[in-house]
Amino acid sequence: MNTDIHIAIVLGTRPEIIKLSPVIRECERRDLPYTLIHTGQHYSDELDSVFFDQLELPEPDYHLDVGSDSHGAQTGKMLAEIEQALLDVEPDVALVQGDTNSVLAGAIAASKLPVEIGHVEAGLRSFDREMPEETNRVVTDHVADYLFAPTDTSADNLRDEGFDESRIHVTGNTVVDAVHQHRTLATEKSTILDDLDLTPREYALLTAHRAENVDDRARFADLLNGVERISTELGVNIVYPIHPRARNRLDEFGLDVPSCIELIEPQDYLDFLDLEQAATVILTDSGGVQEEACILGVPCVTLRDSTERPETIDVGANRLVGIDPDAIRNGAVEMADVATDWENPFGDGNASKRILTALCQSPADDQQVIQ
Structure with missing residues (x-):
């Protein structure tokens, strides 16, 4: 050696x-x-x-x-x-x-x-x-x-x-190593749920930052529309820690953010991990967030047309829905009811x-x- x-x-x-x-x-x-x-x-x-x-x-x-x-x-x-x-x-x-x-x-x-x-x-x-x-x-x-x-x-x-x-x-x-090393620390140290007056399992978490979603006005508008439909269907508000790129595009495109979506600043790792593990469902275009949701046992809906994390779909932890508003709503409704005892593939x-x-x-x- x-x-x-x-x-x-x-x-x-x-x-x-x-x-x-x-x-x-x-x-x-x-x-x-x-x-x-x-x-x-x-x-x-x-x-x-x-x-x-x-x-x-x-x-x-x-x-x-x-x-x-x-x-x-x-x-x-x-x-x-x-x-x-x-x-x-x-x-x-x-x-x-x-x-x-x-x-x-x-x-x-x-x-x-x-x-x-x-x-x-x-x-x-x-x-x-x-x-x-x-x-x-x-x-x-x-x-x-x-x-x-x-x-x-x-x-x-x-x-x-x-x-x-x-x-x-x-x-x-290594994301499994990181989640194992940090999830307890997040629970102990993070105050993000109290700070935002959030109750576990009574909100959905959104992340959307990829260029193919936020740099295209029509796609970004469809994504927000679909997320709004989730809020109506499931009766939950949406928490969106918004990436600077996405915030700039909202302003540039003049897009109105539905009132059910609460925009917050990007969060540090422990706060974001706590937001993930307490969400009822996670909506994302991030590969890493797909992995973390799967490891944490939180249902995930992926707002993309393809994913390099097919294992999350294979074990039933994730749905790939694209950005069609009805598909986003239907995927989230399906995932809100799934059993979360899937096997971690990572x-x-x-x-x-x-x-x-x-x-x-x-x-x-x-x-x-x-x-």
């Missing part, structure tokens, strides 16, 4: 901070040297630095402050600056997670250097090539040396694309241990073990 390996962890968004936090903690538990390279892809304090403080994570060694821009400009700037950080640090492995522009830039930068690449959450596929995230995840998988697939379904996607079996490691998803909460064990594996080791 190689314990001298140096890992560069590249991250840049709220989901990456959350999902890589168990990996960071496991590095510290094993006393493995690591460097945190933060691209700054999320550029508001609510969506970014507060997570490091709240989750008691160390400050990044590099903060690139890239911020928002077009896909090409943002990715290009990150690529150049990540490359320089990797040249400075000379790590053995660069670890990226998910499907953001930070992931793509980190993987491409490392692929041109004598640095191996580990992709956490490899093999996810929506099979929708119009999604920028699909391009990011596919390209990252194809340059990565270690493909950390969260489920057997993800691993099968990689096999179908011809990846060598030696590169594929089914680890479970693993046992030891994904971060399996990832680091694989990275530390020497050629003489015969098998991977959880340590």
